[in-house]
Amino acid sequence: MNLVQLVFNSLLYILPAYVANAGACIFGGGTPVDLGRYFLDGRRILGNGVTYRGFFFGLLCGCITATLEGILINLDLLGTPEFHYNLFKWMYVGFFLSLGALFGDMVGSFIKRRLGIEQGKPAPLLDQLDFVVFAILFAYPFAPITLDMIVTILIxxxxxxxxxxIVAYLLGIKSMWW
Incomplete structure (x- = not known):
């Protein structure tokens, strides 16, 4: 597999997680998952940025993305024979990628609160990798990928x-560019 194909296949695999993560941000708001509660250290468990609405819509967006990918793959419009699963497999792998991404984002939020990092403040690499690591962990039992794909996704x-x-900031969706 050449580098372009490796990057393309890696993006195709992880796209539902990316969309779930972005969907939670775009459609979030409302009641926080932690219901405003505090952890043993006196800090919020997750914060106001992790909401039920964001979780639901993030999961929905990720699942829709996986379903559309499955349709395109099975119609052979993307020319990726490695991914010729049936549509149902695309849907449940997309569900686990999305669920893992959203759970990973919650774990990242929990860690940031424990480190005293306020909501919206950057935590380099934690902010970027928490959701994909958990997405891969959740989906791997159902759709394992190669080590080179995992490394590519992490890079x-x-x-x-x-x-x-940056694009979300410029569009007014996010209040910070990071």
């Missing part, structure tokens, strides 16, 4: 994440 995600945040 390109910070670049894509930062670029996406």
């Amino acid at each position: 390109i995600t910070p670049i894509i994440h930062l670029s996406g945040n």
Whole structure:
């Protein structure tokens, strides 16, 4: 597999997680998952940025993305024979990628609160990699990928994440560019 194909296949695999993570941000707001509660250290468990609405819509957006990918792959419009699963497999792998991404983002938020990092403040690499690491962990039992794909995802995600945040900031979706 050449480098372009490796990057393309890696992006195709992780795209539902990316969309779930972005969808939670775009459609979030409302009641926080931690219900405003505090942890044993006196800090919020997760913070106001992790909400039920964001979780639901992030999961929905990620699942829709995976379903659309499955349709395109099975129609052979993307020319990726490695990924010729049935549509149902695309849907449940997308569900686990999305669920893992959202859970990973919660774990990242929990860690940031324990480190005393306020909501919206940057935590380099934690902010960019928490969601993809958990997405891969959740989906791997159902759709294992190669080590070179995992490494590729871990390398390109910070670049894509930062670029996406800058675009979201410029569009007024995020209040900070990071």
